[in-house]
Amino acid sequence: MELKEYRFRFDELEVSTDIIEKFMGYGPGQAPEPMPQLINEVLEIAHDLCDIRGGYIIKQDINVSREDKTMHINGTAFDIKKIITNQLRKMDNVALFVCTAGPGISNYSKDLMHEGDFIKGYIADVVGSEIVESAMDKIQADLEVQMESTGLHITDRYSPGYCGWSVGEQQKLFSFFPKDFCGITLTPSSLMQPIKSVSGVIGIGTEVRRKGYVCNMCDMVNCIYREK
Secondary structure (H helix, E strand, O other): OOOEEEEEOHHHOOOOHHHHHHHOOOOOOOOOOOHHHHHHHHHHHHOOOOOEEEEEEEEOOEEEEOOOOEEEEOOEEEOOHHHHHHHHOOOOEEEEEEEEOOOHHHHHHHHHHHOOOHHHHHHHHHHHHHHHHHHHHHHHHHHHHHHHOOOOEEEEEEOOOOOOOOHHHHHHHHOOOOOOHHHOEEOOOOOEEOOOEEEEEEEEEOOOOOOOOOHHHOOOOOOOOOOO
């Protein structure tokens, strides 16, 4: 299947003051002043800073082994470990995805930190994370609609660096995409540039379902998907 690529405007995403406050650990309406004002200021600026892009490609030549906890895509082996293996073992196809908020929001956060505005810099960092996750939510929702129209279902999404899956395997994952797809590159240590980017896989098939993330089985405390 050919690559499918998306672009989003900031105002197409569900990134609001309430969502940022929740990410920062505050309950509804509980963020102290001037936090809500600072969040609003960052959100207004973020509108013009982002280059929000993403996409996926679906592969059919796959195999998941419960014995050695690996996933093979077109002959390339991924050591996805136990948790992800259990969630993907019934898939028939797989969508490999990438998504980014672009470099602007991260550079803005760094500039604020350098100037000593650590609170606002942290807020900008959180906003960047929420932008890319919100964009990826939209891509995944569109994938789900397309698959359901053909009688298929999808899983939750899983990324290198989570549930024991080594971030180093992003090198393999990115080998399935054109060079610099969506403006994303990898450092020698397999970190994505721009920083506010995500990558991973989504299982597709007749017997798979989105179940929500199995937080009680994972020891990654700072995971953005973890239920609080």
